[in-house]
Amino acid sequence: xxxxxxxxxxxxxxxxxxxxxxxxxxxxxxxxxxxxxxxxxxxxxxxxxxxxxxxxxxxxxxxxxxxxxxxxxxxxxxxxxxxxxxxxxxxxxxxxxxxxxxxxxxxxxxxxxxxxxxxxxxxxxxxxxxxxxxxxxxxxxxxxxxxxxxxxxxxxxxxxxxxxxxxxxxxxxxxxxxxxxxxxxxxxxxxxxxxxxxxxxxxxxxxxxxxxxxxxxxxxxxxxx
Amino acid sequence: xxxxxxxxxxxxxxxxxxxxxxxxxxxxxxxxxxxxxxxxxxxxxxxxxxxxxxxxxxxxxxxxxxxxxxxxxxxxxxxxxxxxxxxxxxxxxxxxxxxxxxxxxxxxxxxxxxxxxxxxxxxxxxxxxxxxxxxxxxxxxxxxxxxxxxxxxxxxxxxxxxxxxxxxxxxxxxxxxxxxxxxxxxxxxxxxxxxxxxxxxxxxxxxxxxxxxx
Numbered sequence: 001x002x003x004x005x006x007x008x009x010x011x012x013x014x015x016x017x018x019x020x021x022x023x024x025x026x027x028x029x030x031x032x033x034x035x036x037x038x039x040x041x042x043x044x045x046x047x048x049x050x051x052x053x054x055x056x057x058x059x060x061x062x063x064x065x066x067x068x069x070x071x072x073x074x075x076x077x078x079x080x081x082x083x084x085x086x087x088x089x090x091x092x093x094x095x096x097x098x099x100x101x102x103x104x105x106x107x108x109x110x111x112x113x114x115x116x117x118x119x120x121x122x123x124x125x126x127x128x129x130x131x132x133x134x135x136x137x138x139x140x141x142x143x144x145x146x147x148x149x150x151x152x153x154x155x156x157x158x159x160x161x162x163x164x165x166x167x168x169x170x171x172x173x174x175x176x177x178x179x180x181x182x183x184x185x186x187x188x189x190x191x192x193x194x195x196x197x198x199x200x201x202x203x204x205x206x207x208x209x210x211x212x213x214x215x216x217x218x219x220x221x222x223x224x225x
Numbered sequence: 226x227x228x229x230x231x232x233x234x235x236x237x238x239x240x241x242x243x244x245x246x247x248x249x250x251x252x253x254x255x256x257x258x259x260x261x262x263x264x265x266x267x268x269x270x271x272x273x274x275x276x277x278x279x280x281x282x283x284x285x286x287x288x289x290x291x292x293x294x295x296x297x298x299x300x301x302x303x304x305x306x307x308x309x310x311x312x313x314x315x316x317x318x319x320x321x322x323x324x325x326x327x328x329x330x331x332x333x334x335x336x337x338x339x340x341x342x343x344x345x346x347x348x349x350x351x352x353x354x355x356x357x358x359x360x361x362x363x364x365x366x367x368x369x370x371x372x373x374x375x376x377x378x379x380x381x382x383x384x385x386x387x388x389x390x391x392x393x394x395x396x397x398x399x400x401x402x403x404x405x406x407x408x409x410x411x412x413x414x415x416x417x418x419x420x421x422x423x424x425x426x427x428x429x430x431x432x433x434x435x436x437x438x439x
Contacts, residue, residue, distance in 0.1 A: 138380065
């Protein structure tokens with residue numbers, strides 16, 4: 001039909017130049033959109049993390065990031081990339097309440113990433129929030145949609161380890177009712193917590209010697225004004 | 226005359242040449258992200274933005290792009306718009322972005338978009354190209370929405386997250402799983418083909434009747 005009319009073959013230089021210019025303009029546009037959306041995206045992620053931490057640790061109103069360096073837990077402002085980080089939760093008075101521990105592991109479909117609240121004094125899990133999952137809609141996604149299952153993590157002993165049992169047969173403080181029809185996903189969440197607990201328990205300081213709250217975060221003071 | 230033509234280009238994408246139900250293009254996002262109406266709308270809007278944006282640029286610069294490198298140029302243009310859509314969704318509606326996951330970057334590979342650049346935008350004036358893109362993208366959006374709505378209502382008892390039937394509704398879970406996409410699409414395609422068949426039959430009858438009269 002009436003395709004672009006060319007008089008003979010254009011020179012290679014013209015082809016190279018066309019692609020170079022297109023690539024350059026495209027690059028500039030992408031940098032522009034990246035730079036202009038980055039603050040919003042970072043703020044969204046930080047807000048989501050804060051909300052998740054406050055959710056899994058009831059009674060917490062302040063948090064700080066903790067990493068394990070040279071045999072002890074230290075407070076960091078911005079953790080290094082790829083460095084395992086946990087969050088210390090403190091109440092209004094600045095007293096330590098518990099840790100919020102991110103953990104991840106294989107689920108039924110893909111990696112499940114969760115955050116769970118842990119009180120080292122009583123050795124119990126006090127809350128669990130699924131941050132990322134691709135579990136089957138309608139079945140496996142009950143690990144975060146089923147209020148009963150999520151509620152089961154509100155007081156769960158980690159000693160000797162958490163066990164997922166058939167729905168309705170929970171009898172011990174370290175047992176949780178698995179979801180009917182989503183046993184694999186339920187067990188995956190339990191396994192993720194057990195593995196994270198095993199990995200971290202040696203690195204946490206003895207109860208009562210947790211890192212002190214260092215600084216009140218600016219977001220809190222702003223909210224109080 | 227001119228106005229009629231641009232209207233025509235717009236409407237053909239919605240019904241006669243609907244990219245999904247008639248041309249059967251863009252099946253990958255069609256089946257993958259239509260498990261709820263809101264995901265379908267987000268995907269449709271992102272595709273709309275990418276398709277209209279790329280058609281506008283491709284048509285505007287159609288005399289400057291040498292035909293030997295046209296496909297590469299189209300892909301650069303499309304990929305740029307997809308990246309813009311990706312970051313915008315991530316910033317504005319992070320929840321929806323998480324649900325759509327890898328399918329936003331995969332808009333680049335949607336054959337509907339590259340197909341329109343090659344078949345239409347690179348050959349026609351900007352105004353017609355934009356009308357054509359808007360029509361095709363609206364047709365795609367409507368198709369996604371009709372699949373998403375059917376699947377969400379049957380599979381989840383809700384529409385746009387609003388519960389429709391109350392507690393006693395037993396969701397037909399398979400509808401929001403991948404097989405539900407194939408089932409729903411199959412039924413809709415069946416309807417479209419039946420409709421076309423009936424229409425052709427009717428036109429033949431009319432023609433035969435006219436011949437008999439003569």
